[in-house]
Amino acid sequence: MKHTLNRRELLRLLSAAGLGAAFSRRAVADEIGTAVTNAPVPESKLVPSSTRPRYPAVLSGGKVIQPERPLAVAAETDVLVVGGGPAGFAAAVAAARAGVRTTLVERYGYFGGQWTGGLVLLVISSHARENGQLVKVLRGVGDELLERLTRIDGAVVNQAPGRHNPTSDPEATKFMMDEMIREAGVKVFLHCWVADVVMEGAALRGVVFESKAGRQAILARVVVDATGDGDVFAAAGAEHEQRLHAIGLVHRLGNTDRADAAQLKEAGIRSLGALEPLPSVKWVNLRGPSTDCLDVAELTRLEMEHRRSIWKRVQQLRKTPGGEKLFLLQTAPQLGVRISRLLAGTHQLTYAEARQGRKFPDTIAVGGAQNAQHIGWPIPYGALVPRKLDNLLAAGRCICVDEKLIEDMRLIASCLTTGHAAGAAAALAVQARCRPREIEIPRLQKLLRDQGAYLG
Amino acid sequence: MNHACDENPSRRRWRQAGRWLALAAALCLAWPLQTGSWTSVILPALSPHIAAGATLAARSAGIIGLLALPVSILILVFPRWFCRHACPVGLLQEQIEKLRRSPAPPWRRAPLLGRWMLLATLGGACLGYPFFLWLDPLALFNGFVNAWRAPLTGAALLAGIGLPLLLLLDLLLPRLWCQRVCPLGALQELLALFRRRLRPASRCETASEAETASAKGWTLARRGFLAAGAGAAGALGLGLGRERDPLPLRPPGSLGEDRFAGVCVRCGNCAQACPSRIVRPMLRGDLAGLLTPTLSFERDYCREDCHQCGRVCPSGAIARSSLQEKLRQVIGPARVDLDVCLLANGRECTACIQRCPFRAIALKTTQDGFATEPAVDLARCVGCGACEAVCPTRPARAIRVTARPGRLPVQPIPSASVPEREPTPNTPSIKS
Numbered sequence: 101m102k103h104t105l106n107r108r109e110l111l112r113l114l115s116a117a118g119l120g121a122a123f124s125r126r127a128v129a130d131e132i133g134t135a136v137t138n139a140p141v142p143e144s145k146l147v148p149s150s151t152r153p154r155y156p157a158v159l160s161g162g163k164v165i166q167p168e169r170p171l172a173v174a175a176e177t178d179v180l181v182v183g184g185g186p187a188g189f190a191a192a193v194a195a196a197r198a199g200v201r202t203t204l205v206e207r208y209g210y211f212g213g214q215w216t217g218g219l220v221l222l223v224i225s226s227h228a229r230e231n232g233q234l235v236k237v238l239r240g241v242g243d244e245l246l247e248r249l250t251r252i253d254g255a256v257v258n259q260a261p262g263r264h265n266p267t268s269d270p271e272a273t274k275f276m277m278d279e280m281i282r283e284a285g286v287k288v289f290l291h292c293w294v295a296d297v298v299m300e301g302a303a304l305r306g307v308v309f310e311s312k313a314g315r316q317a318i319l320a321r322v323v324v325d326a327t328g329d330g331d332v333f334a335a336a337g338a339e340h341e342q343r344l345h346a347i348g349l350v351h352r353l354g355n356t357d358r359a360d361a362a363q364l365k366e367a368g369i370r371s372l373g374a375l376e377p378l379p380s381v382k383w384v385n386l387r388g389p390s391t392d393c394l395d396v397a398e399l400t401r402l403e404m405e406h407r408r409s410i411w412k413r414v415q416q417l418r419k420t421p422g423g424e425k426l427f428l429l430q431t432a433p434q435l436g437v438r439i440s441r442l443l444a445g446t447h448q449l450t451y452a453e454a455r456q457g458r459k460f461p462d463t464i465a466v467g468g469a470q471n472a473q474h475i476g477w478p479i480p481y482g483a484l485v486p487r488k489l490d491n492l493l494a495a496g497r498c499i500c501v502d503e504k505l506i507e508d509m510r511l512i513a514s515c516l517t518t519g520h521a522a523g524a525a526a527a528l529a530v531q532a533r534c535r536p537r538e539i540e541i542p543r544l545q546k547l548l549r550d551q552g553a554y555l556g
Numbered sequence: 557m558n559h560a561c562d563e564n565p566s567r568r569r570w571r572q573a574g575r576w577l578a579l580a581a582a583l584c585l586a587w588p589l590q591t592g593s594w595t596s597v598i599l600p601a602l603s604p605h606i607a608a609g610a611t612l613a614a615r616s617a618g619i620i621g622l623l624a625l626p627v628s629i630l631i632l633v634f635p636r637w638f639c640r641h642a643c644p645v646g647l648l649q650e651q652i653e654k655l656r657r658s659p660a661p662p663w664r665r666a667p668l669l670g671r672w673m674l675l676a677t678l679g680g681a682c683l684g685y686p687f688f689l690w691l692d693p694l695a696l697f698n699g700f701v702n703a704w705r706a707p708l709t710g711a712a713l714l715a716g717i718g719l720p721l722l723l724l725l726d727l728l729l730p731r732l733w734c735q736r737v738c739p740l741g742a743l744q745e746l747l748a749l750f751r752r753r754l755r756p757a758s759r760c761e762t763a764s765e766a767e768t769a770s771a772k773g774w775t776l777a778r779r780g781f782l783a784a785g786a787g788a789a790g791a792l793g794l795g796l797g798r799e800r801d802p803l804p805l806r807p808p809g810s811l812g813e814d815r816f817a818g819v820c821v822r823c824g825n826c827a828q829a830c831p832s833r834i835v836r837p838m839l840r841g842d843l844a845g846l847l848t849p850t851l852s853f854e855r856d857y858c859r860e861d862c863h864q865c866g867r868v869c870p871s872g873a874i875a876r877s878s879l880q881e882k883l884r885q886v887i888g889p890a891r892v893d894l895d896v897c898l899l900a901n902g903r904e905c906t907a908c909i910q911r912c913p914f915r916a917i918a919l920k921t922t923q924d925g926f927a928t929e930p931a932v933d934l935a936r937c938v939g940c941g942a943c944e945a946v947c948p949t950r951p952a953r954a955i956r957v958t959a960r961p962g963r964l965p966v967q968p969i970p971s972a973s974v975p976e977r978e979p980t981p982n983t984p985s986i987k988s
């Protein structure tokens with residue numbers, strides 16, 4: 101559509117632009133993060149050069165130098181949760197419900213992380229087995245989400261008494277996470293990528309994030325690192341372990357009900373994929389090579405190679421007798437990164453401890469077992485607390501556990517419960533005006549229980 | 557244990573006191589206060605019968621075999637010394653007999669079953685299968701005590717049923733066991749015959765002994781030869797028949813399946829000593845293997861820091877080996893059923909890989925890259941069952957230890973692939 105400006109419009113535009121330039125930083129900062137903005141936004145505006153203060157990096161002496169610059173503070177908050185995956189979602193809801201100002205920053209446009217954007221739809225480790233009895237260890241915020249999904253037709257399966265490891269629909273999950281975050285009163289920043297931290301001496305005071313609005317800061321009393329990759333604690337210089345792990349890409353197949361399983365089996369295809377609440381759709385896991393997810397070149401290569409091999413494979417399936425009607429519904433919006441950085445916490449929870457079911461005085465959650473066939477294991481608060489760095493707690497798949505146990509702790513149910521615990525603990529630290537490592541454990545445990553969590 | 561000879565009462569009283577003491581000692585040995593104590597091996601190992609049969613069958617003598625030496629000397633010097641002075645089973649039988657209203661006459665007319673069985677045992681032993689070794693009274697006694705030490709289950713009780721059966725038999729047919737059936741008694745009689753060659757019969761010989769002694773040596777030798785030959789032939793037959801599938805899983809270091817059921821005396825020590833409680837008396841399969849120890853990895857596995865079962869085995873059915881040696885003894889290879897395996901079906905499960913103390917399971921990606929499977933490295937897998945115990949699929953486990961081929965001896969895996977031991981030496985058991 102062609103649009104020509106008349107003179108009046110042009111004048112109006114120019115004056116609006118001048119106004120914008122006058123308090124540009126504040127205005128932009130205020131617009132993000134508020135759910136509804138009623139500020140009059142001109143349909144179009146001409147931006148003359150130099151209306152915004154600019155601090156471009158400078159090429160000087162063959163080096164790229166980032167000059168010192170002031171940053172706009174987009175928000176000041178009590179608890180700041182970085183990353184809106186299962187862990188971050190639960191942390192934000194728990195903290196806000198505990199009554200502190202809570203802010204959540206997510207680099208993509210939706211919540212759920214690997215669970216929704218990674219299309220990893222099966223919530224493993226929701227239960228454990230004690231004396232032959234099925235015990236639900238996934239309770240609290242995460243369980244509430246799944247329970248609410250049961251009231252939507254076709255949103256979740258296997259979320260019922262006697263069942264374990266529910267599978268949810270990604271769109272329903274995103275929607276319900278939005279609802280719960282909104283109800284809890286969490287201030288949200290989507291499309292904001294946390295790139296650095298704000299330090300005052302050795303103390304963490306907030307984060308710096310990038311967005312379409314440029315680089316801005318959020319100040320917080322306590323930060324919960326739920327980025328999965330420990331982006332925040334790494335930037336803050338906390339001790340951590342860096343691991344390589346398999347990186348895959350999940351895809352979904354459509355029309356699976358119209359495939360002939362017996363015929364496909366003859367061709368050596370054991371299963372088409374995992375169950376989904378949607379009819380005739382399956383999600384297909386992919387392990388992929390073990391590599392470094394902190395290397396952008398690797399991520400780029402894998403994203404493209406995985407997509408190509410998925411494409412080829414689905415074409416192959418369509419040529420296989422029995423699989424002609426299948427089609428590729430979707431590849432996951434998010435690459436399937438499993439493990440990268442693990443915090444060095446005040447307690448490293450080990451595989452041996454978990455198998456023994458070792459009890460801790462500071463238990464904040466209970467881990468569930470694959471297929472609910474073994475005892476659950478208490479998870480101590482120390483696995484979330486950095487050794488030295490203050491004002492930060494880790495949650496989800498980047499907490500302090502050993503190489504073997506992380507294979508269990510990275511599963512969605514455990515991320516939901518450690519996230520819940522981290523959010524509640526952060527809120528308590530704010531309320532008690534102390535460092536997270538100093539909070540009274542019995543108070544934390546009481547708060548968690550009051551919020552429906554399971555501590556054994 | 558015939559008291560036909562006169563014995564002055566005070567001597568007899570002393571002897572009785574000694575026998576009660578022996579019973580108490582036997583109980584203490586069979587039930588050491590400390591669980592996992594190796595001393596439970598002593599009682600059954602005292603029996604020259606077990607020592608002879610097992611040594612012949614295994615074709616090697618261990619240090620444990622020496623335990624039978626003192627008793628062997630004593631029974632060589634004093635006829636039926638063991639029955640008269642030490643046997644706990646005999647003493648118990650005498651007590652049981654007191655329950656009878658009328659003291660029935662001692663059993664005299666039955667054939668000398670024990671002797672033929674002993675000869676068959678020794679003959680079979682030469683070919684690796686000592687048939688009736690398990691009838692040893694000390695093994696039966698030990699098995700009975702062990703049955704009560706284990707958590708009470710039907711199988712445990714069944715494993716200890718030998719002694720109660722004997723006592724019942726004694727109530728119905730008094731002295732039949734002691735005089736005609738007991739192979740340890742028969743061994744002593746044979747030795748007595750042998751001794752008589754060396755010096756004249758002692759005053760205290762029983763009528764039955766005198767009777768047999770008078771039998772012509774020649775006949776005896778011929779019959780003995782026949783019995784032993786029958787035993788050997790039977791052993792051969794049994795050994796050949798032992799190729800069937802599925803073979804039971806045996807404790808690490810066990811003899812080949814062709815000999816195991818013969819050499820094992822069912823004393824129950826291995827099951828009792830196992831800290832993971834994976835050794836169970838076998839109830840299925842053929843009669844020959846009844847109550848022999850077999851392994852179940854349903855709840856726990858054969859720990860990498862333990863070699864108890866071999867240390868308490870009195871007969872050498874399970875080899876006595878150092879921990880380092882034991883870590884190389886293969887119970888059997890673990891195998892994966894890919895149709896059941898969660899990982900192979902796209903699920904994020906690596907339970908077996910995480911658990912394996914020997915790092916013997918690796919991830920293998922199929923050619924098209926879309927399936928990942930656990931692959932067992934047979935050069936490293938000893939079949940400890942940790943993977944099976946932890947495997948979360950039900951009802952069938954996706955990974956299972958299968959028995960090694962029966963007639964093969966233990967195949968030691970090369971020492972190069974012995975694991976770096978787990979960082980935690982005392983690996984906790986898997987609780988479910």
Ligand SMILES: Cc1cc2nc3c(=O)[nH]c(=O)nc-3n(C[C@H](O)[C@H](O)[C@H](O)COP(=O)(O)OP(=O)(O)OC[C@H]3O[C@@H](n4cnc5c(N)ncnc54)[C@H](O)[C@@H]3O)c2cc1C
Nearest residue numbers: 183185186187207213214224294327328436496497510512
């Ligand atoms: C291929 C694959 C298959 C899996 N299969 C299963 C399964 O079947 N069942 C199961 O239970 N688990 C499975 N998992 C594991 C599980 O999905 C994840 O470990 C779990 O989702 C982790 O939750 P999290 O909240 O800790 O991290 P994530 O889910 O990774 O969420 C992190 C969030 O933080 C955001 N973020 C990251 N960095 C920044 C930043 N710098 N600034 C702002 N936001 C940021 C991300 O966008 C994301 O939303 C699988 C994982 C993979 C990769």
